[in-house]
Amino acid sequence: MARPADPHARISLVTAARAAFVSHGVSGARIEDITAACKLSKGAFYLHFKSKEQLFGELVAELRAGMDALLEHRKATMTGFFGEHGPLTARDVHQRTSRYEQLLALEVALDREVLGLLWRYRDVFGVLVSGSQGTEYSGVVWEMAHREVQRVQDDFEAVKAYGACRTDVPSELFGSMVVGTWLLVAQQMSKLTEPPDLDQWVRALHRLIREGSAPPKPKHGKRTVRRRLAARLNTRSTQSRSRSRRGTAR
Amino acid sequence: MARPADPHARISLVTAARAAFVSHGVSGARIEDITAACKLSKGAFYLHFKSKEQLFGELVAELRAGMDALLEHRKATMTGFFGEHGPLTARDVHQRTSRYEQLLALEVALDREVLGLLWRYRDVFGVLVSGSQGTEYSGVVWEMAHREVQRVQDDFEAVKAYGACRTDVPSELFGSMVVGTWLLVAQQMSKLTEPPDLDQWVRALHRLIREGSAPPKPKHGKRTVRRRLAARLNTRSTQSRSRSRRGTAR
DNA sequence: CGCGTTTCTAACCCGTGGGTCAGAAATTGC
DNA sequence: GCAATTTCTGACCCACGGGTTAGAAACGCG
CATH class of the missing domain: 1.10.10 (Arc Repressor Mutant, subunit A)
Known part of the structure; x- marks a missing residue:
């Protein structure tokens, strides 16, 4: 017809x-x-x-909906976990009980899902970061980031209270570190065409954030690697940019 | 005339x-x-x-020059340090010798300078991140970020080699964590009008990155804080967003 | 004061691109 | 084949803003 x-x-x-x-x-x-x-x-x-902006708005809405759904899922999963296993104690953390390990695995899985979403919407995400000025969505990423910083910060505070994490660092900065890391990683994904090994990334980032860059304490202080820095430094010149020479990175 | x-x-x-x-x-x-x-x-x-872009270009050039100068300064400072104290060994790191402490202090100071520059140019920085598309400077921040990731990554590799940091995490991700943190912090600064306590920030971030969020190991396992998580969680509802309930943040 | 010189103004030009609309093209049911 | 109807085209309109330029204004100097 x-x-x-x-x-x-x-x-x-x-x-x-x-x-x-x-x-x-x-x-x-x-x-x-x-x-x-x-x-x-x-x-x-x-x-x-109706317009260019409206089209972009739809994409942003999809991304947001995905994020919100994952947040819901996170909440449900966590209340489920604590309903089943009861609340954690400081002991769980220090002794790395299986219950604690399970919780960590759960969080890794949840974060993996977030990273997956960011991968699928990496283009929209990139545009939100650096190509949305002048639209009504220009603040969306920073709102999202701020919300996440808040969440991480609140969690950190809660965990501080029962002694399962350090207390000499402002929670806000911890939040910024976590979210900033995620942000840069998402930004880097927006330049890729092949999906990276997201599982590995998430696990590694978790380890880093939880345990920092410090090495595991040496077995007994004896027989640790003793090679001198100088030796290493002098044989490095071929590989990449020829500056950089010293202890822990900044 | x-x-x-x-x-x-x-x-x-x-x-x-x-x-x-x-x-x-x-x-x-x-x-x-x-x-x-x-x-x-x-x-x-x-x-x-000559044009709008040229004006912006001048600002970007200033920021870049500042960054380059700080990089030079960093290099000079470090070669000076190693010239005076000789190369570090793994022992220095594990036993936190005064020489090592001095190096850390130096790095904190250097990073503090970077943060100071970012503070002074926080507006330009913010524009580079999210308001420069369509100009020839749209890629500058990501180039800068990538360069820094490279640098941190190289350093991390070097330090891995003499056993002073963990080896089970890809250096690239470590770089992304460090730079991502810095990036988000800079972005957050662009919304402020009063300068925050940059010294404190830098010190805290250093601690976090080096040692992670894990608590210092308990004195002897006895008498650690035993309050249960549930207690904490149930008295938290007043303070802020009412979700969030569980172990380490993501 | 008036001359030379440089600064500054405001009207103007014009390319660009979002949005519209009359009409052509395609498709269906009869 | 013929309406009826919806999709799609492409020429058109027009606001917007970067860049230009003729000329007015401001100033120093003799």
Whole structure:
């Protein structure tokens, strides 16, 4: 009874728009470029979307919905865990009981899911960070980041209280460290095309954050690696940038 | 012999431009707004700058120069230190000799300088992160970040080699953690008007990165804080967002 | 004061790109 | 084949803002 719309039109427009947003930002992307990439005319764009911003808004909403869902999931999982195993004590932490190990595994899994979402929306995420100025979404990432900093911070405070983490560091900075790490990693993902080994990343980051960069204490102080720094430093010149020479990194 | 230019014109233009860039990004800032803020006409802008981008470029160049200078300073300081004290050994690290403590103090001081620079250029930095798309400077922050990740990573590798830091974590991720933290902190600074206690921040971040969030091991396992998590959790509802309940943060 | 010189103004030009709309094209049901 | 109807096209409109320029204003100097 009428001409049917090209079924691919809408999705291919969205795909083309995502790519255009990545390379030019939301305001920099030209609608004619987007439609041209789909072999459509400019007018066709407005059959599917009210405006460029509205299209971007849909993408942002998807990302947000994903994040919110994961947050819900996290909450449910955690109350489930504590319902089953009862609350943790400082002992659990210091002795690394299996209950504690389970909790850690759970958190790794949850964070892995977040990273997976960030991977799938890495383009939108990148645009939110550095290509959304002038739109109503320009503050969204920083709101998200701030919310996460708050959450991590609150958790840290709670854990401080029962002695399972250090108390000589402001919780806010701890939050910034965790979220900042995640943020840069997400940003780095936005330049990749092949998915990295996210499982490994999450586990490694967890270890780092929990235990820092310090080495495990030497077995008995005897027979530790004694090679001198100088030896190492003098044979390093070939590999990469020729500066950098000293103890722990900053 | 001629009409002298208003001596404040140029600086006040730069100041107004910085503010405009912050709130609308480089391409979003309107030259007429900038000049109006200085009670000048649009044409006056072009007496002082070739274009908007060129003005922004000057600011970026200043920031870059500052960073480069600090990097030079870091290199010089470090070679000086090792020249005087000789190379470090794993023993220094494990036993925290005064020589090692001195090195740490040096690094804290150097990082403090970086943070100070970031504070002074926090507006430019913020614009580089999220308001420079479409300009030739859109990649600058990520280049800077990547360079720093490389540096930290190289250092970490070097330190791994003589056993003074853990070896079970990819150096690249360590670099991302350090730089990501710095990045988010810088971003957060861009919203502040009063300078925070940068010394404290740097010290705390150093501790966190080196030692992680784990608590110092309990004196002898006896008499550790035994209050249960549940107690804590149930009296926390007043203070802030009412979710969050469990072990170490993510 | 008037001349030369540089600063500064404000009207102007114009490319760009978002958004619109009349009409062509395609498709379905009859 | 023929309406009826919806999709799609592409020329058009127009606001916006970067950049220009003619000329007015300000100043130093003789």
